[in-house]
Every structure is written in C-alpha cells, then in structure tokens.
Amino acid sequence: MTAGPAPDVPGIDLRLVPAAVTCWTVTAAGVWWGPWAALTVVVIAVAAVVGVGLRVGSVRWPAVLAVAAVGAAFAIVATVRVHAVDSHPLASRFGTTVSVTVTPAESPKTIQGGRLMFAASLQRLQDAESSGRVMVFAPAVGYSDVSVGRPMAFRARVTRPKRRDLSVAVLAAVGTPRFGTASTGQRAAAHVRAEFGEAARLALPPDQAAMLPGLVLGDVSAIESDTTAAFRRAGLTHLTAVSGANVTIVCGAVLLSAALVGPRIAVALAAVTLFVFVVIVQPSPSVLRAAAMGSVMLMGMLVHRRRQAIPALAASVLVLMVISPALAVDAGFALSVVATAGLVVIAPGWSRRLVNRGWLKLIADAVCVAIAAQLVTAPLVAAISGSLSLVAVAANLLVAPVIPPITILGTAAAALAWCWPAAAQLLIRFTGPELWWLLHVARWSAALPGAAVRVPSGWGGALLLGGATVAGALLLTMWRRRRGNAIRP
Incomplete structure (x- = not known):
C-alpha cells in the first residue's frame, strides 16, 4: 500500500512520499470500507516501511514512527467523518420528502433526460441549520438560474448516495425553488463567466465558441454531445x-x-x-x-x-x-497526482535519453510528456470509463502547441470581457485558428478505425492495465540490461 524510505531515485527526494501515500490510502480505505480497513492499511504501511528498511540494511525508526502516527491520525479522521455521514439527520429520512436549503458548489451539468446535476453544501434541513455535502438532481425547468454560491431552497426527495464519497444524501428536487443572493465575489465571478461566453459567441463560429469556455474556464455546458464523444475517443477529454x-x-x-x-x-x-x-x-x-x-x-x-x-x-x-x-x-x-508524478519522475529521464540520441529538446520533451502521461494514467482512465484511447498520445502531441496560446489569450479575454468587451472579442478572434485545429484533430482522431477499445471498467480494468504497464516496464528493463551486458567488452 505504501513505499518505504528506500534510497532516493537520483535527483528526487522521496522522504515525504511514504507519509503522503499512507494518509491517502488510509483515508480512502476508511471512507470506502470503514475503520477496520483503515487500521489494516496502517499496519500494512508500517510493515512495508520496516520491510524496506531491513532490505536496505537499516530500519529508520523515525520514519516508521512518522508513518504510524500519520496513518493513525488519518484513520481517526476518516472514521469520524464517516460516522458523521452515517449519523446525519438526512440518513433517517431516506425515501421521504423534505425542505432543504443548499448552496451549489459547482455549475450544474446537463445529463440524460435534460435534467441538471450538481454538488452542493447543505445549509438548512427543514427549519434547522445543517451541513454536509449533497448531490442534487433537478429538472431544467425552473432551475435554470442555479449558480455557484447562490443559496436556493426547495423540496426534495431524499435517497441514499450510490457512492461512498462522504456525501450525506442524494436530493431529487421537486417543485419551484426560491433563490437567495450569492456573495459579491461569486456574483462578480458569474458576471465574468457570462460576459466571456457572450464575447466568444460574438467572435467565433458556434463550435469554437462552445469549446473556448471549456478550455479556459472548464465551462462545458455549451459543448455538444458529439464533440464530447469525439474528445473522449481521442483521449483529449x-x-x-x-x-x-x-x-x-x-x-x-x-x-x-x-x-x-x-x-x-x-x-x-x-x-x-x-x-x-x-x-x-x-x-x-x-x-x-x-x-x-x-x-x-x-x-x-x-x-x-x-x-x-x-x-x-x-x-x-x-x-x-x-x-x-x-x-x-x-x-x-x-489522475492529477499520478499524472504530475509521472511528468516529474519519468518524462525528464526519457527526454534526456532522446536528446543524447540527437533529438531536439523541445520535441523530446513534448513526446515524453505525452507518453508518460498516457502510460501512468491509463489504468485509472480504464477504471473510470471502461475504454482506452489508442490515439491519445498522437492526438495530444498534435494539439500541444495550440493549448498555451488558447489558455493565455482566453484567460486575458476573460479578464477583459466584463469591462472592455471589444478588446476581449479581439483577443478571442486570435484563438480561432488554434480552436479550429484542436476540434479537427479531435474529430479526425476519433474517426480512425480502432481509435479506442473497450476494457473492463472498475478495479478489473485498473488491475489489467496496471499489470500490463508494470510487466512492460520490467521487460523493457530486462532487455536494456541484457543489451548493455552484450555490448560490454
């Protein structure tokens, strides 16, 4: 479950890694399976640290104590959080309809059937103050004004969460909501997002205008379903x-x-x-x-x-x-952690080898970043989506040059849209060629035969691709060692 204080990989300080991996796995086990699972992970983590120490000839007892302390602390925290969810007042109201007041934590997403879905923080339950994370499903009619940070009161049917993620309940909204007022900062942010979207619609063709807010601000509400599917199949989601x-x-x-x-x-x-x-x-x-x-x-x-x-x-x-x-x-x-670790640990070494063989550094960096990111995230992507894009590396290489200018120009345009719309539209027009290229690469890649293959989802897919990745790495290492021994005099 965790790595011990093994000697550092050259140039990389690994001393905090055992504590970080321990706290993560202990918390996840506690949330998913309860306190006994969290305690088991703590024991495994401590045993792993001791085992690695014995292997290298010196057990670092301060490291062992640190991992044990961190693991125990996070196991307690996870147990307390899970108990708070299980004993929440909403837990005794599954299957009933109640009055609630919530504050959305994210913009609503449109799902199948035209309904809206968003995560929110519970503020009031019936007439009493309350708290906790909830997932809300609501009809589009009457709920189109939902926005981040704007409180809303409505009646909802309460059901049990399908996932153990510290959500206290799932709320199916019914009736007409009553909206409150968001904070000044949230209203200003919503105004900036709205003005930016309007500037994009005025300056770009429809498909590009829908894509730009998604690339810059993560607002995918205007992106059509076929474009979303193409990006998923091309590995560009x-x-x-x-x-x-x-x-x-x-x-x-x-x-x-x-x-x-x-x-x-x-x-x-x-x-x-x-x-x-x-x-x-x-x-x-x-x-x-x-x-x-x-x-x-x-x-x-x-x-x-x-x-x-x-x-x-x-x-x-x-x-x-x-x-x-x-x-x-x-x-x-x-995905974020694994991708970042892969880019830091794997990509630079690969890039240096390619540069030593005569590659341009810019090209070597781009190729190695794309391959490393795809390699380390493939098991998780398979577990989440049940599919694996076979064109993701090539597609990401092709669009890599246009992402920085889109991001920089788009962010600058978003900053100007609320006070100087004409300047924002001018900047947005400069993103047109880049957006055209991005959309066409996604569609071309997705249209290739065998662009994506189905793999088992969940733990099965993660273990299958994870095992294949590890086996491939071991075989490559063995081949390199044999090749090195063969060319020695």
Missing part, C-alpha cells in the same frame, strides 16, 4: 476540464513579467492571479485540486529541480487530505 496545466500556463505567463518588475513582485502577481483564477473558474474541489497540482508543476519550473517537485507534491497530498478527505476517493484527484 482532460482539455475540457480545468487542470494543473491551466494554472501552470497562466501563472507562468504572469511570471514572465519578472524581467520588468522583478522576481518578488512577479511572484506576488502570480499568487494574486492564481487566487482570482480559482474564484472565477469556481472553487470546486476539482479546481482547488488543479490549483494545488498546478502550483507544484509551477514550482518545478521555477527552481528547475525535480528534487523539489516530489516533496511539494507529497506535501500537497497531505494538506488536501486534511482539508477535504473526500478527495481520497475522487478519480480526478488520483
């Missing part, structure tokens, strides 16, 4: 969700101002930009996760040292597990 890459590109562009204003002011501007970006995009768990992962990637770019990136990634996992234990069972969080 990650582009329509705000990720750590978005944060890295935006903050990296701001940091270029260091040549004019100095490094300290540039860092301060990047921090302010990051905060505003998160507010405008919506501070949902997925966006907060992207901000944390993007910050790690950005730090790696700044210090030009892989050794600092993995400790920062591990620290981010620890902090996020404290802030939001539900992320332990969030598939998007797992």
